[in-house]
Amino acid sequence: MQQEIIDFRQSKLLAGAELSRACYRHFDFGRHVHEDIHLGAVIRGAQAFNHKGSGHTLSPGELSTLSPDECHDGVAASDAGYDVLVLSLPQWHLDRIAADLGVAFGGFHEPKRMDMVLYKDFISLHQLLYQGQNPLVEETALLDFFQRLIGHGPQSENISNRGKGATGDSxxxxxxxxxxxxxxxxxxxxxxxxxxxxxxxxxxxxxxxxxxxxxxxxxxxxxxxxxxxxxxxxxxxxxxxxxxxxxxxxxxxxxxxxxxxxxxxxxxxxxxxxx
Missing domain, CATH: 1.10.10.60 (Homeodomain-like)
Structure with a gap:
């Protein structure tokens, strides 16, 4: 019988960033928030989650994009469970990358992106960061990935105008x-x-x-x-x-x-x- 398995690792390249590989079957992430940005890719099965009151399913080929302090949950979409890769990184890393790319990042409009190229790039980046063997290769992959995620161009993320610290809260x-x-x-x-x-x-x-x-x-x-x-x-x-x-x-x-x-x-x- 498949069991819940999770492995954590700290990125050598990104101070304070957390990498995880997990296999979930029954574990239920109750409603919660994160202090950091969370990116995730399901590589087997599917995860069902609610985000700001709307239901979603994260499947292979899609990238989870969660900004800090956004309430959500998560559970396996079926009894088969799911395997997932997650990268959690402090906001200041993305602010620095955005500055390098010459764009303003204020958060993600949607909790997931359907983009097979972006999905595959994330899996490759996660593997490189997990191994932590070649900083130059990792940095190149990192900037290429975020160029596609938040940079300019037809495939880039449509950035919101909330801005850091302007979360829409009163x-x-x-x-x-x-x-x-x-x-x-x-x-x-x-x-x-x-x-x-x-x-x-x-x-x-x-x-x-x-x-x-x-x-x-x-x-x-x-x-x-x-x-x-x-x-x-x-x-x-x-x-x-x-x-x-x-x-x-x-x-x-x-x-x-x-x-x-x-x-x-x-x-x-x-x-x-x-x-």
Missing amino acids: REIRLAKALMADSPEPVTLDLLGDATGLGRYRLLRHFRTHTGLSPHQWQLRLRLERAKKSLMHNDDSSLTDIAHLHGFSDLSHFNRHFRMAFLTTPSAYRRAIRN
Whole structure:
């Protein structure tokens, strides 16, 4: 019987970028967001996912294009499961690449692209970054790929006008996100409601409308995303210290939430990502 399998690796070329290969059959990614840009390609089977309230299916030949802080989920489209390659990279990498190409990147209009050439280029790029053997070859493949994805020309991505930091959120929602992101201590709806001037009930309703998540769900995911980065980069800190640093009361809660989100434990992730 096919089992859930996932392998993580850190890119040598792209600081802070995460590569993964996974085989999913029953694992259900509940509604969540990412702090980084996520690109993915299914190489066997298909994934069903909801993005901003609309249902989609990601199949071979299509590239998943998810901007930061966009609520979505994911599950196998059939009992056969699916295999997928994912590249997660911080926004500043794409800003730098866009500057090199002379274009302005403000996010993706759609959560996937149907483009067989782009799909094959992504798979080749993922393999090169995964092996991490020749930076010159990797950089060339990287720029060629993003030239097609976000560059000028008939095959390029139609860029939105949102811009970095202009996500379409209201001032109150941006303030609530900033308060939750910067506070290691528990944040209450009363505090968020008072700070934004909305009150706790209107704040909760508006936050769900804008993000697709409750404030607690959004904050939990942000803490898990940032904890992953700490596991990637921090050699000296214990798992307990990292758990506390990112707002988890103890290692048990950190392990449980991490495994539910990423199908692996923090310790296993750290070993894999530094291999």
